[in-house]
Amino acid sequence: MVVRSWRHIKERYCLIGSRCKTCGRIFFPSRNICPYCRRRGELEEYKLSGRGKVYTYSVVHVPPKEFERMVPYVIAIVELEEGPRITAQIDCKPEEVYIGMPVEVVFRRIKEDGEDGIIHYGYKFKPVNY
């Protein structure tokens, strides 16, 4: 788990995806090949703004073990300003979330590998201006 988590630090900590220099499309998580331009595509690192809106959401009442302290919590697909849609937890009460709600990225603990393991950090979102 340590190495798997470490490999994703850039995208999970800083929302760094990739952008195809040929067609301008932005991908998150990052890709090695542009699925539109194929061989003509050239990908570069691209930092996403972290601003977007809730595309759709669900409220979790029966969580995986690591998330028991957070129940009930909101998991949403967030459509970022730049286009990509990503799944993330929204830091708000279930009754506050709505489709189209403007959100911005925050840095949070996601889970930990038990009491003596690694702590995994990454992105969540919160309502803008809150």
Next chain:
Amino acid sequence: MKVGIVGYGSYIPKYRIKVEEIARVWGKDPEPIKKSLMVYEKSVPGPDEDTATISVEAGKNALKRADIDPRDIGALYIGSESHPYAVKPTSTIVAEALGITPDLTCADLEFACKAGTAGIQICMGLVGSGMVKYGMAIGADTAQGAPGDALEYTAAAGGACYIIGSKKKEIIGEINGTYSFTTDTPDFWRREGRPYPKHGGRFTGEPAYFRHVISAAKGLMERMGTTPRDYDYCVFHQPNGKFYIRVAKYLGFKEEQYRDGLLTPYLGNTYSGAVPLGLSNILDRGKEGDRILAVSYGSGAGSDAFDITLTERIEEVKDRAPKTMDLLNRKEYIDYSIYLKYRQGIKM
């Protein structure tokens, strides 16, 4: 070389618990507690927040105000007594998340409640000597008091970040001088492997907090040739509201000078975050030419004092990120059971 603050930012978790709620659980009358501590509620970190996440949020706000390339930051120090790991730096997590890696030096600092201001002094040295272009110092904590202990009413969470630089046109607050007063005074400690700190009760007062804060404040004013009348604002470490006001009055400061630096009554004691957060509220309100005396205190024990003069650039940057008072007023109250659940007080 003149050095100063080129950016600052703060962060306070949204959850709050009232003194009444903690007192209810332990069968205490809340009124004497509120009166003796001058603390009415405190911030509580969410279950997904810790010193690293608070530091990142404060750091992001400081970068928005400084408007510099994070890769130009050559040093990062995080002062806290609640680092998420016993061994493994918080500062590397924060540096990575703020986009500062890999060309920097960083380390975690611990000096009870004054490690954040110690970080500012280290950055002043590195920037002043030309070793780095900018230094970032963060004071943040998610402090815990043992259940039922007096500290439980005040131990809170929050932090603030300061970016130190030397370019005259970028400085928002010139640091005119700093002075520290340090002795071995064991008034508060936590041994390795123990979950909660212990303290010397009333011993934390006269020989510890008051002696060090007063000596550092007087020591700096002597060196600067100033008196309390020369300052528009002052801020001191604030384990509770009572100690803060007593030390401010003893030194000869008036309410209009010490009022804006005091956040503890509705925030609690954010330990390493306390003076950095109080100072950030002053910067949010200050104007060009305002002079500030800031004195931290860390048990064990030591105080760092700073003399700061704001420049015209303060007006330009203060609205670029959320203000400390806005973060303090953004709140959601929780009861003691939720507080225990969030603070890992319930074994699962």
